[in-house]
Amino acid sequence: MIPVCEPLIGDNVLPLVRDCVDTGWISSEGRYIRAFEEKWAQYCGAAHGVAVANGTCALQVAVGALELPAGSEIILPSFTIISCAIAVIEAGCVPVLVDVEPDTWNMNLDEVEAKITARTRAIMPVHMFGHPVDMTRLMELAARHDLRVIEDAAESHGAEVNGRRVGGIGDMGCFSFYANKIITTGEGGMVVTSDAVYAERLRSLRNLCFRPDRRFLHTEIGHNYRLTNLQAAVGVAQVDCIEEHIRRKRWMAENYRARLQGLPVALPVERNWAKNVYWMYGLVLDDEVPFDATEFARRLRARGVDTRPLFLGMHEQPVLQGRNLFNGEKYPVTERLAKRGLYLPSGLTLTEAQIDEVSSVVRDVLASA
Numbered sequence: 001m002i003p004v005c006e007p008l009i010g011d012n013v014l015p016l017v018r019d020c021v022d023t024g025w026i027s028s029e030g031r032y033i034r035a036f037e038e039k040w041a042q043y044c045g046a047a048h049g050v051a052v053a054n055g056t057c058a059l060q061v062a063v064g065a066l067e068l069p070a071g072s073e074i075i076l077p078s079f080t081i082i083s084c085a086i087a088v089i090e091a092g093c094v095p096v097l098v099d100v101e102p103d104t105w106n107m108n109l110d111e112v113e114a115k116i117t118a119r120t121r122a123i124m125p126v127h128m129f130g131h132p133v134d135m136t137r138l139m140e141l142a143a144r145h146d147l148r149v150i151e152d153a154a155e156s157h158g159a160e161v162n163g164r165r166v167g168g169i170g171d172m173g174c175f176s177f178y179a180n181k182i183i184t185t186g187e188g189g190m191v192v193t194s195d196a197v198y199a200e201r202l203r204s205l206r207n208l209c210f211r212p213d214r215r216f217l218h219t220e221i222g223h224n225y226r227l228t229n230l231q232a233a234v235g236v237a238q239v240d241c242i243e244e245h246i247r248r249k250r251w252m253a254e255n256y257r258a259r260l261q262g263l264p265v266a267l268p269v270e271r272n273w274a275k276n277v278y279w280m281y282g283l284v285l286d287d288e289v290p291f292d293a294t295e296f297a298r299r300l301r302a303r304g305v306d307t308r309p310l311f312l313g314m315h316e317q318p319v320l321q322g323r324n325l326f327n328g329e330k331y332p333v334t335e336r337l338a339k340r341g342l343y344l345p346s347g348l349t350l351t352e353a354q355i356d357e358v359s360s361v362v363r364d365v366l367a368s369a
């Protein structure tokens, strides 16, 4: 079976992890936390980094740091992971959805403006599968309506909008460093920001809102969302490899494109203002293909090719509908992606022979349709 993803962990992590073990700094104190925060923030073009336990926590503390009144609306795409909606709901805010573009799978900015009300306070663009949202246009729109912007860049480390890296463009940018991400710490996350007030607030929320003046005195509810020094040590070493990881992803995309062009599937795109980092290589079946993505995945798997489905829309989640959200709302592009899309093996260790094999299996399965 050709696996859908494998991380690439170089030997450069070992001396740093050993240093944590040798010195005993294995929890969330220790020099690698600050080093990782500084290095990643700098990479993203932001002044501060606040490392947390995972990407979901990053979104939670980021929304928390906005300190919005209960009932504030935050606009996000229907096609995303539930972490985004959870972060909004747990802060006492209301998630408001917009559909996505059929080719980039990113939030449709034409729809954002129509969803702005007197209660709207923020927008949460999610840079999907490596392709950035058009942040030039989104930031202009946000400024016009005085809205804050939290970028979810979990899947798009190093992606660029007109030469600017994602995460550092909005008020805050959130990252995941899960094992399938472009750089990883096993589990891990970070919020980057250039606003010192948000940074301080993020640090407090990540660590139980300990008051600096009197330890064990609390005037607010916080969380233990701390990253460990061990994980941060892996992160420091991984940041040094990011350009190589992005190079591999772009090489993978070029090779898949060359082999899959002309088949009845839509392939990933790259807008002329964007740098796509091709986190995972997704395909969407054309309407003429007589089976859906579940059957496509089954047939590929029978031939030794592992795949994963795409997100199921937030408006189709029973747990959110149960909270009386998104009643009767329809997001046709999201629904189509959930039914017709999947992603192919896209790990950082993928070889040309594996890309050849996957592509010829895809070709055969579609030819026998």
Ligand SMILES: Cc1ncc(COP(=O)(O)O)c(C=O)c1O
Pocket: 054, 055, 056, 057, 080, 081, 083, 084, 126, 152, 154, 155, 175, 176, 177, 178, 188, 189
């Ligand atoms: C777009 C997006 N946001 C947030 C997350 C959450 O990250 P984590 O799994 O580290 O909690 C993910 C996870 O994979 C993601 O794809």
